[in-house]
Amino acid sequence: MSSIAFRQIEGRSAGYYMLLAALGLFVLFGLGSAYYMEEHGHIVTGMTNQVVWGMPHVFAVFLIVAASGALNVASIGSVFGKTMYKPLAPLSGLLAIALLAGGLTVLMLDLGRPDRVIIAMTYYNFKSVFAWNVFLYTGFFTIVAAYIWTMMERRMNVFTKSVGVAAFIWRLLLTTGTGSIFGFLVARQAYDSALLAPMFIIMSFAYGLAVYLLVLMAAYSHTNRPLGDKVVLRLKKLLAVFISASLYFVAVFHMTNLYFAKKHGIESFILVNGGIYTQLFWIGQILIGGILPLVILFHPTLGKSRSWIAISSVMVILGGLAQMYVTIIGGQAFPLELFPGMHESSSFYDGVIHGYHASLPETMLGIGGIAIAGVIAAFGIKVLRFLPDSLDDKVIDANHGSKALSK
Amino acid sequence: MSCANKSRREFLGTTAVATASLAVAPGVMLIDMAHGRAPEEAASSSVRWGMLVDTNKCDSGCTDCVTACNTENGLSGDTSETGSQWIRKVELKDMRTGKATSLPMMCQHCAEPPCVDVCPTGASFKRADGIVLVDKHICIGCRYCVMACPYKARSFIHEALADQNPDVPRGKGVVESCTMCVHRVDKGQTTACAEACTKAGHDAILFGDLNDANSEISKRVSTFATKQVRADLGLNTGVRYQGI
Ligand code: SF4
Ligand code: SF4
Numbered sequence: 182m183s184s185i186a187f188r189q190i191e192g193r194s195a196g197y198y199m200l201l202a203a204l205g206l207f208v209l210f211g212l213g214s215a216y217y218m219e220e221h222g223h224i225v226t227g228m229t230n231q232v233v234w235g236m237p238h239v240f241a242v243f244l245i246v247a248a249s250g251a252l253n254v255a256s257i258g259s260v261f262g263k264t265m266y267k268p269l270a271p272l273s274g275l276l277a278i279a280l281l282a283g284g285l286t287v288l289m290l291d292l293g294r295p296d297r298v299i300i301a302m303t304y305y306n307f308k309s310v311f312a313w314n315v316f317l318y319t320g321f322f323t324i325v326a327a328y329i330w331t332m333m334e335r336r337m338n339v340f341t342k343s344v345g346v347a348a349f350i351w352r353l354l355l356t357t358g359t360g361s362i363f364g365f366l367v368a369r370q371a372y373d374s375a376l377l378a379p380m381f382i383i384m385s386f387a388y389g390l391a392v393y394l395l396v397l398m399a400a401y402s403h404t405n406r407p408l409g410d411k412v413v414l415r416l417k418k419l420l421a422v423f424i425s426a427s428l429y430f431v432a433v434f435h436m437t438n439l440y441f442a443k444k445h446g447i448e449s450f451i452l453v454n455g456g457i458y459t460q461l462f463w464i465g466q467i468l469i470g471g472i473l474p475l476v477i478l479f480h481p482t483l484g485k486s487r488s489w490i491a492i493s494s495v496m497v498i499l500g501g502l503a504q505m506y507v508t509i510i511g512g513q514a515f516p517l518e519l520f521p522g523m524h525e526s527s528s529f530y531d532g533v534i535h536g537y538h539a540s541l542p543e544t545m546l547g548i549g550g551i552a553i554a555g556v557i558a559a560f561g562i563k564v565l566r567f568l569p570d571s572l573d574d575k576v577i578d579a580n581h582g583s584k585a586l587s588k
Numbered sequence: 589m590s591c592a593n594k595s596r597r598e599f600l601g602t603t604a605v606a607t608a609s610l611a612v613a614p615g616v617m618l619i620d621m622a623h624g625r626a627p628e629e630a631a632s633s634s635v636r637w638g639m640l641v642d643t644n645k646c647d648s649g650c651t652d653c654v655t656a657c658n659t660e661n662g663l664s665g666d667t668s669e670t671g672s673q674w675i676r677k678v679e680l681k682d683m684r685t686g687k688a689t690s691l692p693m694m695c696q697h698c699a700e701p702p703c704v705d706v707c708p709t710g711a712s713f714k715r716a717d718g719i720v721l722v723d724k725h726i727c728i729g730c731r732y733c734v735m736a737c738p739y740k741a742r743s744f745i746h747e748a749l750a751d752q753n754p755d756v757p758r759g760k761g762v763v764e765s766c767t768m769c770v771h772r773v774d775k776g777q778t779t780a781c782a783e784a785c786t787k788a789g790h791d792a793i794l795f796g797d798l799n800d801a802n803s804e805i806s807k808r809v810s811t812f813a814t815k816q817v818r819a820d821l822g823l824n825t826g827v828r829y830q831g832i
Contacts, residue, residue: 222747222760229669230743233731293729293744293761300726304709311708311732365706368738368821517740519693519817520680520832527693528654528667529676529740535669 185268186570187333190404192563197403204555211549214542215290223293226543231535232513237291239505240547243388244284244554245318245359246381247501249352250389251276252325254416255332256352259345265415265577268569269397270345274329275561276393276554277352278322283554285318287547310361317355324348333566356382363508370447371512376437380430384504387423391497394420396558398491400568409574410485417490421478424497428471443521450515450534451507458511461503470500510537633716636699636826637768638798639782640805640814641691643831645792646785648690651677653793656784657694660769662753672743674766675781680832689832692781692793695720695741695766696817697826703733703742703765712763718798718826719768727762734763738818741765768826798826 190197218225228235255273258266289298305312328348331337360381363372394416401408435452438444449455451462474493483489514535519525525532562568569576657675658665667673675694681687697720703712704720711727714720722733734742742765749758755771758764769779773795777783782793796805808814814828 219761223744224670224747228746230671230673230734230746231669231740233734233744293731293763294727297726297728300709301728301730304711304726306704306707306710308705309708309732311706311730315708362732366702366735368702368736368818513735517738519678519739522683523689524681524683525678527676527678529673530669531676531678531693531740 185576187268187271187566187568188570189564189566190400190562190568192559194403197559197563200559201556204552204559207545207552208549208556210545211287211547211552212290214545214549215295217542218291218546219295225540227538227540228543229535229537231530232510232537234509234513235537236539236543236547237287237550238509239502240550241284241287241291242359242509243501243505244280244287244550246356246385247388247392247498248277248280248284249321249356249359249382250385250387251280251393252348252352253386253389254393255328256345256349257419259342260349265412268572268577269393269412269416271329271332271567272397272400272562273393274325274332274348275565275567276389276396276558277325278329279554279557279561280389280392281318281321282557283550283552286553287550290546291543310358310365314355314358314362317351317358321351321355324351353382356385363512368517369512370444370518371451371508371515374434374438376430376434380427380434383423383430384427384501387420387427387497388501390416390420390423391494391501395491395494395498398487400562401572402487404568406568407571407573407576409572409577411574411577412572413487413490414485417478417484417493420494420497421475424471424475424478428467428475431467431471446518447512447515451511455511455514455534458507458514461511462507465503466500466507469496470503474500513537631715631717631719634799635716636718636798637773638697638718638796638805638826638828639768639779640794640796640808640828640830642792642794643689643691643829645790646690646692647788647790647792648677648679648688650788650790652784652788652790653677653692653781656780657766660753660772660780661756661767662749662751662758664749664751670746672745672764674741674743674764691829691832693739693741693817694781694827695737695768696739696823697766697768699824699826701823702736702738702821706732706736708732715770719770719773720765721767721770722763722765724757724759724762724764729761729763731763737765738821738823 226235252273254266255270257263258270289295292298301315324344324347328344331341331344357378360378364375364377366372398408398413435448438448451458453459474496477483477489477493514537516532516534519531654675654677657663661674663672663674675692678691678693680689680691697718699718701714701720704714708730709726709728711723712733713723729744731744734744742763744763745758745760748760752758756767772779778795782795785791785793794805794808796803798806798809800806809828812830814830815832816825816828
């Protein structure tokens with residue numbers, strides 16, 4: 182990595198300021214929405230006492246999961262010693278921090294009492310998966326920041342590998358923790374599965390890499406820095422592998438659920454007759470988020486076009502949001518079964534599918550989280566040396582070669 | 589942890605109304621929940637408060653327990669999707685035999701409460717006498733407990749409230765559920781739902797101490813076949829049912 186020069190982007194072009202302004206606008210919309218929700222209460226959202234977690238959780242959990250996935254590029258470089266990935270590592274760390282910050286902000290602003298967030302940091306119930314997550318998140322910020330530092334500060338380079346390993350382990354814990362938030366809800370048929378945590382990890386690889394690819398390509402084309410095919414095609418291949426692995430995991434998840442008679446209800450709800458959830462599952466998560474990008478990425482000509490690679494990355498992200506919607510909202514829409522074998526009804530909507538219609542403010546809050554991540558990333562590459570001057574094929578080969586020789 | 593415990597003890601009544609009064613929203617005051625019990629007396633683990641519902645006596649058309657709960661705790665009785673319902677009447681129909689059953693469903697005051705396990709701040713807690721409560725002062729409104737409760741017993745307060753009962757603190761943005769009328773129980777009274785059911789002549793809800801072998805509830809639980817709802821989850825509920 183030492184042979185590669187890193188430099189801040191100029192960040193003085195009209196385009197850069199327009200990007201910041203646009204992102205800033207969405208951040209403002211998001212914060213405004215949060216304020217509105219706090220003023221009036223959650224009554225102005227689509228959330229109810231049946232569907233208590235709504236659109237903000239869809240975005241927040243996606244961002245948090247993608248955050249740990251974005252760090253993957255760095256891990257491949259330092260943990261698994263693939264020299265080609267090393268110049269890509271600092272950006273990977275930056276995106277991880279940016280996405281996590283965006284996700285956590287949304288999660289926090291969606292609390293019933295966001296003004297009490299300090300309580301969440303001072304009162305801990307150590308049995309709670311949520312409380313573990315507070316630790317995991319803070320730890321993640323610290324470790325990734327240290328990791329970036331060891332990469333950027335030449336004298337610290339020797340520690341990159343060990344800090345990188347720590348960051349890698351931490352990110353696995355983090356996604357396990359996020360997945361377990363749902364996995365621990367034993368009473369809910371949709372979540373009662375130990376497979377949720379590993380499935381979240383696999384999905385995080387795909388989501389994080391899709392975000393990484395998009396940012397990398399956009400940054401290099403807008404700053405007119407060379408980005409060779411070697412890097413892009415390698416990352417795209419990796420993305421295809423992660424998408425396939427996610428699809429495989431989803432298949433295993435649903436097949437094992439189909440073994441359990443008690444899960445038949447929720448399975449047919451998601452897979453067959455759940456209306457919007459079934460559509461989002463098949464069309465959003467599987468088709469747009471999985472099969473189509475795979476076809477594009479493996480296609481002999483489309484798979485080499487950067488625009489198509491970018492389109493596939495966007496599709497993976499959209500598919501990821503659909504997956505979160507199906508998992509989080511769909512899992513709540515399906516009624517709890519209190520008395521198996523009985524038909525239940527009550528004034529509290531027992532036994533019926535619960536409706537949910539996201540309101541504009543809660544959706545804007547979620548989008549605001551993405552904008553916050555965008556602002557941090559755009560600002561980060563302007564003030565610190567996250568991006569190599571050049572990633573063209575010659576540079577990559579030279580770097581690859583020199584490392585190989587010095588070993 | 590120790591910090592949380594301390595505040596919990598305070599919350600449990602070592603200090604009276606004054607210290608625990610907090611404005612949650614303009615015009616809404618949260619007042620210490622346990623000020624009915626003698627201040628120096630802590631909830632005792634030798635007691636386990638519980639209720640036994642005899643579904644054979646419960647009348648499907650009757651909602652007196654629900655009305656009594658709403659009146660007692662200052663709930664509006666709003667049954668929209670965003671309204672709070674601490675107790676509800678559930679109508680059951682056996683899909684094979686067609687047998688119909690009607691029963692009240694409220695917080696089951698689990699001995700192993702999932703809502704307490706998941707709560708990140710410890711706001712959701714179980715008293716020594718088995719009553720599960722939410723400390724309104726440290727609930728951040730994350731709603732994880734609502735997700736975790738297998739009985740749909742919890743409600744999140746979606747908007748500002750008016751007309752509150754000073755004995756029962758509630759506030760926008762936090763979670764609440766049946767308190768087993770803790771403010772009455774601490775004064776030595778029975779729960780509002782049980783009282784109303786008796787008054788209506790049904791006598792389907794019996795309140796008492798499950799730990800006291802001589803209490804009527806213990807005697808009935810040891811004589812008749814009673815059930816815990818979703819016993820498969822092993823939560824050891826404080827509310828038991830007979831006849832289902
Ligand atoms: S019934 Fe629900 S709210 Fe009540 S103690 Fe059990 S898990 Fe908690
Ligand atoms: S909503 Fe309140 S009581 Fe429930 S888990 Fe969150 S902080 Fe605890």
